[in-house]
Amino acid sequence: MHTHDLSKWRHAHVFSTNSASAERGTQAVMWITLAMMAVEIGAGWWSNSMALLADGWHMSSHALALGLSALAYAAARRYASDRRFAFGTWKIEVLAGYTSALLLVCVAALMVVGSIDRLWSPKPILYQEAIPIAVIGLLVNLLCAWILHRAGHTHHDHDGHAHGHSHHAHEGQHPHHHDLNLKSAYLHVVADAATSVLAIVALMGGQMHGWAWLDPVMGLVGAVLIVMWARKLIADTGKVLLDCEMDHDVVAEISEAITADFKEGETQLTDLHVWRVGKDAYAVALALVTHDRTLTPERVKTALAIHEEIAHVTVEINLCS
Structure with missing residues (x-):
């Protein structure tokens, strides 16, 4: 091995x-x-x-x-x-x-x-x-x-x-x-x-x-x-x-970034968790369901990279037949 x-x-x-x-x-x-x-x-x-x-x-x-x-x-x-x-x-x-x-x-x-x-x-x-x-x-x-x-x-x-x-x-x-x-x-x-x-x-x-x-x-x-x-x-x-930060502006911005970068109806955000891990740093775990077989976690991370407060991203992609 x-x-x-x-x-x-x-x-x-x-x-x-x-x-x-x-x-x-x-x-x-x-x-x-x-x-x-x-x-x-x-x-x-x-x-x-x-x-x-x-x-x-x-x-x-x-x-x-x-x-x-x-x-x-x-x-x-x-x-x-x-x-x-x-x-x-x-x-x-x-x-x-x-x-x-x-x-x-x-x-x-x-x-x-x-x-x-x-x-x-x-x-x-x-x-x-x-x-x-x-x-x-x-x-x-x-x-x-x-x-x-x-x-x-x-x-x-x-x-x-x-x-x-x-x-x-x-x-x-x-x-x-x-x-x-x-x-x-x-x-x-x-x-x-x-x-x-x-x-x-x-x-x-x-x-x-x-x-x-x-x-x-x-x-x-x-x-x-x-x-x-x-x-x-x-x-x-x-x-x-208590990780009670889902009302923060960055949560809405993440949703907007996904909507703007991926065709509506083809890719949907189904689950989103955001919590603070530093004074100005947030961790994000999200799940997407999509018809787009070319969609990769790297594309999603690139779309979110503009938001400098996001320090750690975990992406789950579920293909919909």
Whole structure:
């Protein structure tokens, strides 16, 4: 039995590449958040400020989520060539984003519990100690948001598809999809920045006007904002994890391409499955029934090659007598 070289007929299943900048940015932000968390907890313990202690422990949940995002990038990179992952490891990053969004909901729930407790049983607030640390916390969060924003732009500028097909740009080209793992890390930082702003407003109001109730009220406002952001992220990541993408524009474009390139009545599209395998990459499995005995999978793939987001195509052709 002869052994043949099939390498030219095979292609890699790494559909999302160049996550290095996003991974580095997430790691940097994680370490900055951990450092700030330690400062806040230490300052809270030293000054006997429950507000600072609570914010420090609150930051620990964000540090955990950021660590999860960084771990997801590392895992996706490490197992990129593992053949057990049929369509690559990109969904490890999406799963991390989904889990991180759930952590955001938990943070919001803890903020609600803490705020209601403060409204029910007010405690003295050490404004002189709490305000400077809250301001430093806000500046740190803005720095972290800038790092992640910059990493996201670098990531999108250099992102590409690692597969063996050539593609051509086409009109109405879809914009880059956001890195959902990076977006989850960014949301944690933004949520922390928003709570810092609300905390500063509350602390200033309490110090100048004696409105101690403003601190827990702002905590409730912050919790509502966080839940709204988390809900959108859960929906976006959940759709990808459940392969709920058949309403995407590319699905209609595939149908149009088949209709335009093959005679109607002679070739019909009978089955179509489209799902995302990378930030800007889709896999397609389709079945055709045809009277045209010259129709080949290669002709179908050529007709679809104009759509650069299609990274993997499987074609089934059924001849109709």
